[in-house]
Amino acid sequence: MRWGTIAVAVDRPPMRNTNLLTNPSCYNVIGLAAKNLKKGPTVPEIRPIVPTPAISKPPKPQTHSTPITPIKPKIVVAGYSYEARDSQDLSFVKGDRMEVLDESGGDWLFVEHQITGLKGYIPGNFVAAELSVESEDWFFENISRKEAEKLLLGDETQPRGTFLIRPSEHNPNGYSLSVKDWEAHRGYHVKHYKIKPLDNGGFYISTNKTYDSLPELVLAYSKNAYGLCHVLSKPCRKPEPTMWDLAPTYRDKWEISRDEIQLLTRYSRWFKTFH
Secondary structure, eight states, X not given: OOOOOOOOOOOOOXXXXXXXXXXXXXXXXXXXXXXXXXXXXXXXXXXXXXXXXXXXXOOOOOOOOOOOOOOOOOEEEESSOBOOSSTTBOOBOTTOEEEEEEEEETTEEEEEETTTOOEEEEEGGGEEETTSGGGSTTBOSSOOHHHHHHHHHHOTTSOTTEEEEEEOSSOTTOXXXXXXXXXXXXXXEEEEEEEEEOTTSOEEEETTEEESSXXXXXXXXXXXXXXXXXXXXXXXXXXXXXXXXXXXXXHHHHOOOGGGOOEEEEETTEEEEEO
């Protein structure tokens, strides 16, 4: 029996070409290695670290900003009650607070009521700035000594100790206190006291008792006479101011243009017209 050779095919991955001489890309590697061997060991190059120069920025211009002071609203207090006479007027009662929106109306102010929010015109002499001396019930701005006596004695229902304070007629920075008094041999009469100013802004009647403000002085003498004829009992009643001017809306309705006025002069039975 004769045996033959059986060839078995086995799948093998293709062999890499490990022959450096037959791989052209290897020539460069070999050449570089040989070149480096001739030069000797490679010494890394050391370069000094140079700091990056800082970029100078131009200085910012200094701005001196002035702080803005908020404008406080001007609040006035009613010293009297007023009933509106026109749709543009505003009614109010004594003690009401209102913010002034426009003062260009002459003797009339355009205001906003602090409670109702309504806006309208009011007579300026019916109100005074809030927290001012003029807003006090006992302060009478434009009256004389004789007028003060007439106001205090004219109303018999006003008790002893009724008083008012008015600007002094002789001292521009001082005031006068007028008090209603009663004595058996004189009956009701009025006594007047000088209120003198201090250099620091205070006031006094007697040098041993000084006060920082007129309201403080009034409060003190309302509790103790301190040498006055009587303690200050109540402020004198103020007469309602006279309204001589028309409200802005009334002026627009009633003022007559000069072009519409004719002056007539009578000569005998004839009339002559002037324009």
